[in-house]
Amino acid sequence: MKKRIVIVGGGIGGTMTANNMVSKLGVEIRRNQVEVMLISNSPWHYYKPAFMYVAFDMYHKAELRRKQATLLRPEVRFVVDEVEAFEFSASRLHTRSGAHYDYDYLVVSTGCLPAPERIEGLAEAGDHFYQFEPARRLAQKLRTIERGRIFITVTFPKTPDVPHQCGIAPIETTLMVDELLRRRGVRDRVEILYTYPTVSQLLRNCLFMQKQTCEVLPQIFSDRDIHFKRGFTLERVDPDARVAHSTEGDSEDFDILMSTPPIRAVDAVINSGVSEAAEDEGWLPTNRRSLQLKGHPNVYCMGDTVDLPISKAGGSCHNQSPVIIDNIAFDLRQGATPAVYDGRVQAIAQMGLEAGMPLWYDYDQDVQPTPPTKVGGLMRKTFNRGVYWATARGLV
Amino acid sequence: MLTATKPQDAAAVLADPDTAEGLRDLAEHLTPLLQGRRLHNVVDLLSATSDFIDMADDQLTQKLAKAFEEVVWAGWSAGNALRSASATAADSEPPTLWQLSRQLNDPEVRRGLFFIIQLLGAVGRQVALEAEIPEDD
Missing domain, CATH: 3.50.50.60 (FAD/NAD(P)-binding domain)
Structure with a gap:
């Protein structure tokens, strides 16, 4: 049969x-x-x-x-x-x-699906780049912001030791925001604040879900005048006051709230x-x-x-x-x-608008961070535009 | 390894015993190429590669990636059609002429024939362009 x-x-x-x-x-x-x-x-x-x-005006719908x-x-x-x-x-x-x-x-x-509605006020006041239309709305804001504060939050699933969508994406987009604003000539008038929750899988009080990458991030952020804060677990957002509150009792105001939102199956x-x-x-x-x-x-x-x-x-x-x-x-x-x-798992992280960093890890071995390079950036762009479709066809 | 500290000066880097050991091994490995002046070719090749990387920009990447996808698509489509047709032909009894002609009732077969006729037309137009030699000025 x-x-x-x-x-x-x-x-x-x-x-x-x-x-x-x-x-x-x-x-x-x-x-x-x-x-x-x-x-x-x-x-x-x-x-x-x-x-x-799409959030950085680098892709048309027909291309993706x-x-x-x-x-x-x-x-x-x-x-x-x-x-x-x-x-x-x-x-x-x-x-x-x-x-x-x-x-x-x-x-x-x-x-999985982004579920910003699972945090009070986040769907109304927050932005994200994990779907096409939300990414377009974020692009409109990033294209026009002249001064103020971009606040970045990351929310992990409540299920223990399960990561959020695409682990490196919050870092990628933080560096891309920095470079975009520099190109636009408004970076000195816009503060970027990157935050990470107290609990990130098995780690506590870090800036990334893996320790070695977490340790190199402060220098990378400081070199670009990106502010960062550990221990901010987004609890609720006040859309009128434009303030984000954490479960740790902290509050931060924002002009753009760029989030990695909760997710669900x-x-x-x-x-x-x-x-x-x-x-x-x-x-x-x-x-x-x-x-x-x-x-x-x-x-x-x-x-x-x-x-x-x-x-x-x-x-x-x-x-x-x-x-x-x-x-x-x-x-x-x-x-x-x-x-x-x-x-x-392997990937090429987009580190800013031009540079890239190939990375891989498995159950036993964490990512070994290496310096982002232009070659890495070209590899990522080539993958995005051509190799991806060959991969989907089962050829790579 | 991407470090959080500023780079050390060259002397400090070379003083590292593991680095010195690695460099000595490398120099020994490169000796035949160095003595035969053949390492120059490799350096020239590296230089050309570096030039290409310096010149590559977003537009070039997009064009190359698109060309790659188009070539892959053409090969993929032809391969799929070839595999499918080959399997059907191999697993069937050879059709009679009458059975063959009845295949023309299948709209997909007619679409395939139409495609091939259109393809021949496009090839013919390109061949005609090659045949036209403009007069000298």
Whole structure:
């Protein structure tokens, strides 16, 4: 009987997994023994990290998206529909159109959503760059601010040892704001204050989620006259007074509040009832080595959806995807799941508007910060504009 | 390693025993290239690479990245079509002429034929441009 592998989510994780899955299982697909299906709620594929550049007027919408179908190998059955309910114990899922799909294997790659509404006043008074429209609104403010104060906050999930979206993004954008304002000639009239919460995964009172990077940040910020403050956990925002309050009892005023907001899983994942995450955040309990959903060995989780202490970023998906594909292929052919994820993540951080810093880490080894360079910046820009789409097609 | 302190002076850097040891190993490794004056070529190549990096700007990066994507897209689309057609042809009995002609009922087949005819037209137009040799001034 034909086996069905369903992948849910048309982001980078789902797309590269669908393409590489049909490549890995080419023989079985040709013999009509296996079907690979990708379900996405959009006919478009967005390069999500480019939203950050939208906030700095560096990207047009047409440049950061492609039609999803043009990124998929023809062996992938592509369905545009919204998954509304997972029945993990019955190996079945239901969609908004009223359809249901039974599966032999499922890969959940549904990402996460910014949830500024989870902090009082943040949705009204704050800005962020994790979606297209909010990034455009932030761009309008960064384009026109003449004097005042830009206040930067970072909020971690309440679930212990789970990071916020794209770990390096707050630092990237802080340095980009500094450089943009210098180009505009208003930097001496705009104060930048970078803050970080008291608890950042396993660290306390740092400026980043990893210690070695945290230690070099004060010098980097001081060189650019960027002010910084530890121990500011955003509790609520007063939109009228334009003041942010912390759980530590501190208050800071602002003209622009650039936040890394709270995040949560998508509704269907939260409503599946299997998450053990705090505050209904919905992260799926994931085996850190095999990437199987705990208690459901035919379900695999990847990307932003997992409850692992690993960056919620495409660089994680790139390393998780081959492990999942290998385990499903081995299980189909030999009844075993030997592939192991070591927590590896790699990326090229955008350090200001021009420079870049390649970085990588895993469960055991933190990022080793190196000096940002123009070559690193060119690598990042080349990735953004060209290599990313080859990665989505499963070619890199 | 990106350090939080200001750079040390050159003498202090060279006084580091690990750095001195590394430099001695490197010099030994480079000796044949140095003595044969062949290291000059490598330095020239590095110099040219450095020139390219200095000259590269956002516009150049965008153009190169776009060219890369277009080449990848062309290869990807052709590869997908080739793989799909090859698998279907290999797994089927050879069709009769009648069965072949009935394939023309498939709108996707007609679209593919239309594409190839359009492609031939575009190639023909470019060939015609090559054939035209303007008169000398």
